[in-house]
Amino acid sequence: MTAFMRTLRRKPARRIAAVGAVAAAALLLSACGGDDMSGMDHGSSGDSSATATAKAGAKAGNFNDADVTFAQMMIPHHEQALEMAKLADGRASDAEVKDIAKKIEQAQDPEIKTMKGWLESWNKPTAAESMPGMDHGGMDMGDGMMSDKDMDELKAMKGKEFDKMFAQMMIEHHNGAITMAKDEQKNGKNADAVKMAGDIVEGQSAEVKQLQSIVDRL
Structure with a gap:
């Protein structure tokens, strides 16, 4: 009887311990779930670039392959x-050339x-994969990119020859x-990308006319 009574006394204690463990686990899961739903950053709390990317993604909206190609190809185009x-600084002599460069x-x-x-918000690489006939050392695909040789020649010029x-x-x-921008206007889906394409067409078309007038008078 004594052993039996001891067993009875132990069982409630075990039940209490088990209930406590379950309750603690439930609280932990609830806390984790709440954190995830509230958008808690489990990485660096000061990751401002991630915040900027999220804002860009929210604004970007829907997109298609044409939008991705436009961004991937226009980035290196703009970079060149x-x-x-930047080569105009210290080389250009014409005031209008200097102004256009700025x-x-x-x-x-x-x-x-x-x-x-x-591209980051779309989970796409910022660089396009190489395609047959594409030479990114100087893209030869009708997109106006200069070759390395062209760039070296420009760097060697000064004054009126550079201009x-x-x-x-x-x-x-x-x-x-x-x-490239007109192709995006025709085939793109993302409103922001299509708008930028329109801005490029308008702005650079005006600059082409100005640049041609510079060539004509030099």
Whole structure:
């Protein structure tokens, strides 16, 4: 009887311990679930780039393959335009060439950041995969990209020679961007990407006319 009574006394204690463990587990799961639902950042609390990407994604909305291709191809295109524009510092002598170079930097650098934000929010790589016939060392695919040789020649120029070559090369470069942007206007789905394409067509078409007038008078 004594052993039996001891067994009876132990069982409630065990039940209480088991109930306590279950309750604690439930509270833990509830807390974790609440954190996930509230969007708690389980990584770095100061990751401002992730916040920026999330905002870009929220604004980006729906997209298709044309939007992805537009961003992936326009990023290196803009990057080369920036490289060309920066060469004007210390080489260009024409005031109008210097002014256009500054405008290119001011317009295209923010667009590069925006397009990279789109691709990150779409979970797409910022660089396009190589395709047959594509030479990104100097893309030879009708998009106006300069070859390494072209860039080396431009770097070696100064004064009036630089001004004329810069204007001629940038006309070709801009025309390539305009073609790409028109394709996005026709086939793209994302409203922001299509709008940027329209801005590129309008802005760079105007610059092509200005650049041609510079070539004509030099």
